[in-house]
Amino acid sequence: MEHGTCDLFAVVVIGGSAGGIRAVSAIVSSLPAGFPVPVVVALHQRGGEPPYWPEYLARHSELRVVEAEDKMELAGGTVYCAPADYHLMVEEGGTLALSVDDKVNFARPSIDVLFLSAAEAFGGRTAGVVLTGANEDGAAGLAEIAARGGLALVQDPRTAEWPAMPAAALRRVPRAVVADLHGLARDLVRFCGCD
Amino acid sequence: MTAEASRGGDAAVEEIEIDLLLEAIHRRYGYDFRQYAKASIRRKVRQMASTVGVQRIGELIPRLLHDQDLFGRVVGTFATPVTEMFRDPPFFRYLRESIVPYLRTYPFVRIWVAGCATGEEVYSLAILLREEGIYDRCTLFATDFVDPVLRRAAEGIYPLRSMKTNIANYLQAGGGRAFSDYYHADYDSVIMDASLRDNITFANHNLVTDGVFSEVHLVLCRNVLIYFNAALQSRVLNLFHDSLLHGGFLALGSKESLRQPEFAGRFADLESTWKVYRRID
Numbered sequence: 001m002e003h004g005t006c007d008l009f010a011v012v013v014i015g016g017s018a019g020g021i022r023a024v025s026a027i028v029s030s031l032p033a034g035f036p037v038p039v040v041v042a043l044h045q046r047g048g049e050p051p052y053w054p055e056y057l058a059r060h061s062e063l064r065v066v067e068a069e070d071k072m073e074l075a076g077g078t079v080y081c082a083p084a085d086y087h088l089m090v091e092e093g094g095t096l097a098l099s100v101d102d103k104v105n106f107a108r109p110s111i112d113v114l115f116l117s118a119a120e121a122f123g124g125r126t127a128g129v130v131l132t133g134a135n136e137d138g139a140a141g142l143a144e145i146a147a148r149g150g151l152a153l154v155q156d157p158r159t160a161e162w163p164a165m166p167a168a169a170l171r172r173v174p175r176a177v178v179a180d181l182h183g184l185a186r187d188l189v190r191f192c193g194c195d
Numbered sequence: 196m197t198a199e200a201s202r203g204g205d206a207a208v209e210e211i212e213i214d215l216l217l218e219a220i221h222r223r224y225g226y227d228f229r230q231y232a233k234a235s236i237r238r239k240v241r242q243m244a245s246t247v248g249v250q251r252i253g254e255l256i257p258r259l260l261h262d263q264d265l266f267g268r269v270v271g272t273f274a275t276p277v278t279e280m281f282r283d284p285p286f287f288r289y290l291r292e293s294i295v296p297y298l299r300t301y302p303f304v305r306i307w308v309a310g311c312a313t314g315e316e317v318y319s320l321a322i323l324l325r326e327e328g329i330y331d332r333c334t335l336f337a338t339d340f341v342d343p344v345l346r347r348a349a350e351g352i353y354p355l356r357s358m359k360t361n362i363a364n365y366l367q368a369g370g371g372r373a374f375s376d377y378y379h380a381d382y383d384s385v386i387m388d389a390s391l392r393d394n395i396t397f398a399n400h401n402l403v404t405d406g407v408f409s410e411v412h413l414v415l416c417r418n419v420l421i422y423f424n425a426a427l428q429s430r431v432l433n434l435f436h437d438s439l440l441h442g443g444f445l446a447l448g449s450k451e452s453l454r455q456p457e458f459a460g461r462f463a464d465l466e467s468t469w470k471v472y473r474r475i476d
Binding site (some may be wrong): 097120 | 233238275278418421449
């Protein structure tokens with residue numbers, strides 16, 4: 001499927017925990033096939049759960065959905081899913097990097113690790129989205145994205161299955177764009193769709 | 196200066212500090228981390244700064260240059276992290292069912308576990324080979340570049356609390372014995388049975404700087420290459436190629452791959468989920 005390129009944004013990073021699969025799916029299924037910015041997703045998974053969610057996303061999305069592999073090159077029209085039990089990072093050159101370093105706040109993949117790497121790789125050309133979850137992963141990472149002039153989006157805690165994570169992100173980034181899942185998808189298309 | 200520009204400026208300075216630190220380490224101690232993947236190295240260097248107790252990366256340079264003992268204590272930060280036994284159980288099941296039958300056809304088998312860290316993977320392999328009845332014909336080389344980590348691997352002592360996961364992995368990998376047959380528990384530790392070490396040689400080998408030391412039938416190097424940049428990965432994969440006998444097997448981590456064009460025609464894809472390749476030239 002053809003997709004254009006985008007000068008404004010180099011990557012969209014999304015993080016979720018409890019309830020995250022449904023939330024990410026709602027957003028990704030609303031993105032058009034030609035969405036030009038690569039989307040990278042980190043979800044917390046309970047140990048022992050089969051990592052079926054990339055297939056689930058693929059069935060509900062017009063975008064290409066793949067499980068991230070080390071040194072994969074980021075391309076538009078594609079969603080990259082962090083594999084279970086690895087940290088996922090974005091490198092400046094537009095490739096993905098994995099690590100099996102220690103968990104960060106009991107999480108691997110850590111949303112903060114992903115978001116921070118994206119902020120460091122692309123600065124203001126990063127858009128970060130924090131979704132439903134029961135812990136505070138992603139708040140610090142989103143703050144870093146915002147500090148470097150990137151776009152910060154948070155799922156409205158009132159609409160989140162588990163409000164703690166988006167609420168924590170909002171406390172760190174009070175000026176983040178707040179919306180329900182459909183609003184977030186709409187905002188991503190509006191800001192990053194580059195029509 | 197805007198906050199964003201200042202943030203960007205700080206980041207640029209930190210990049211310089213990291214480059215200088217890695218250069219200093221290389222010239223002083225001979226370890227070459229200059230071609231490690233940037234995102235990971237940044238995290239590890241920051242962790243090191245925090246451990247040593249300095250605010251800025253640059254302050255690590257004089258500390259590490261002039262304090263050899265300190266360097267010895269923190270160099271392990273760069274080594275492959277601790278893992279679990281039979282990690283990715285389906286991979287070990289695949290090894291047992293699809294690779295061991297090939298190995299069984301050789302009178303003597305040499306296996307290299309590259310980047311063995313604290314040894315969990317080597318002991319897993321030893322257990323598997325023993326259960327398949329070919330351990331006595333095998334020589335296992337377990338290498339890593341940090342001596343204290345190698346010593347821990349050679350000791351084979353692990354926390355008791357890690358065994359619950361190890362046992363679950365072992366069973367899922369097709370193990371049929373009581374896993375406790377392979378270790379002795381003592382307070383809050385376990386020590387792997389000494390007989391598992393009979394055919395294992397633990398040796399210091401640095402994938403960045405060292406060369407071929409043996410021709411082997413199987414190389415295991417899982418979740419090590421992810422820490423290297425593309426150029427270094429190429430160097431190491433060439434080293435593995437040259438260390439393998441014709442028809443020998445290379446097993447990488449399940450999220451790594453041998454997709455570089457330079458290896459087309461030199462390796463065949465054997466198992467795409469578990470990233471096992473066979474040398475064909």
